[in-house]
Amino acid sequence: MKTLAIVIPCYNEAKRFQTQRFSNFLTKRDGVSLFYVDDGSSDTTSHIIRELKGTLPKQVHLITHLKNKGKAEAVRTGMGVALQNESYMHFAFLDADLSTSLEECYEIATKVNETKAFVFGSRIKKLDNNIQRKKHRFVIGRVIATFISNMLKLPIYDSQCGCKVFRKDWALIAFKDSFKSTWLFDVEIFYRFIRHFGREVIQTEIEEVPLKDWVDTKDSKVSLLYGLKVWFDLIKIYRYYK
Secondary structure, three states: OOOEEEEEEEOOOOOOOOHHHHHHHHHOOOOEEEEEEEEOOOOOHHHHHHHHHHHOOOOEEEEEEOOOOOHHHHHHHHHHHHHOOOOOOEEEEEOOOOOOOHHHHHHHHOOOOOOOOEEEEEOOOOOOOEEEOOHHHHHHHHHHHHHHHHHHOOOOOOOOOOEEEEEHHHHHHHOOOOOOOOOOHHHHHHHHHHHHHOHHHHHHHEEEEEOOEEEOOOOOOOOOOHHHHHHHHHHHHHHHHO
């Protein structure tokens, strides 16, 4: 029985694509499938994914954008394809660099059930976990995350963590329409749930789970300059969804 579809947006991932980690994970879990979305890569990303698909054809899927459309649309495209399959119970998206591991994504997915419809990872540094973030990213991230929490009027510590898992009925709501922002679409997902269910309902049906491990990668696709543009995106999102 298929249980989990994980969408992984990819843009020029050839140099850091961890084929062996993906392969090892899938061979241990027949019920999981990976939906890679090559978002207009100019390197050999698609070729590498096709090679992986050749060894695990039932669990590896490749969707290709001829031109780069950004992370938000890449995730939405992958979700659209995965949601057409009625076999899957849960739907997730995860960063291709595996800053959050496949194993931890799978563990988070086990928390999604009849009472919890949306569960997401959180990079809360504690004594008993391994959260390694560059200082400047942590500081900027905390300022932005606190602003987003106040904007949403929800007590969320880390809205931007790249590991989120949905029950099918909630995934259909989250990814039905295109997003206004390329990188801050996570905020829009929360707004869509607020619109549809109301804040009181979603606070009982969502769960934020502290990650056990997270390691910042050297070649992040998000530039430091976006730290300035992000405020314009947040204003645009707020005006659209208020």
